[in-house]
Amino acid sequence: MYCQNCGQSNPAENTQCVACGVTLAIAAPPPAPPAAPRPHVENNLVWAILATLCCCLPFGIVAIVYAARVDSKLSAGDVQGAISDANNAKLWSWISFGLGLAGAVGYLGLGMMGALSDGTY
Ligand SMILES: [Zn+2]
Structure with missing residues (x-):
């Protein structure tokens, strides 16, 4: 040829x-x-920020870090990485929410135990 x-x-x-x-x-x-x-x-950044503000700061920040990486990975063409980071952002948001909720319930429980034990709340 x-x-x-x-x-x-x-x-x-x-x-x-x-x-x-x-x-x-x-x-x-x-x-x-x-x-x-x-x-x-979906970078789940909104959830990450909400989780950080409302619930558990350290884990919320982890979620924000992951969420912030989604867009940059996406623009770099790393779709799998972006999806993985988005899932991590969602996961850590939920962990943060869950811990915040558990903390609130724990506070409530401690308060009630205290109220029951010594009559002052
Ligand atoms: Zn040639």
């Missing part, structure tokens, strides 16, 4: 032009499929 670059005739089995070294068309990798539209990945 003939080189598209320099016109040199090459043996058919060659993957590179013997004259200029350019990759011959027949051996070129198949063209990349048209870029799929970037999927939307």
Whole structure:
């Protein structure tokens, strides 16, 4: 076949032009499929912030860190990473919510125990 670059005739089995070294068309990798539209990945940042403000600060911050990474990974084309971070953001938001709730219930329980034990609340 003939080189598209320099016109040199090459043996058919060659993957590179013997004259200029350019990759011959027949051996070129198949063209990349048209870029799929970037999927939307919910970054759960809202939940992370809510969890931080309302509940448990340390875990909420972990959630925010993950949520903040979603968009940057998405723009870098790392969809799997973005989804994974989004899931982590959601997970830590829920952990934060859960701990906040458990803390509130615990406070309530302690308060009630205190009220029962010494009659003052
Ligand atoms: Zn060539």
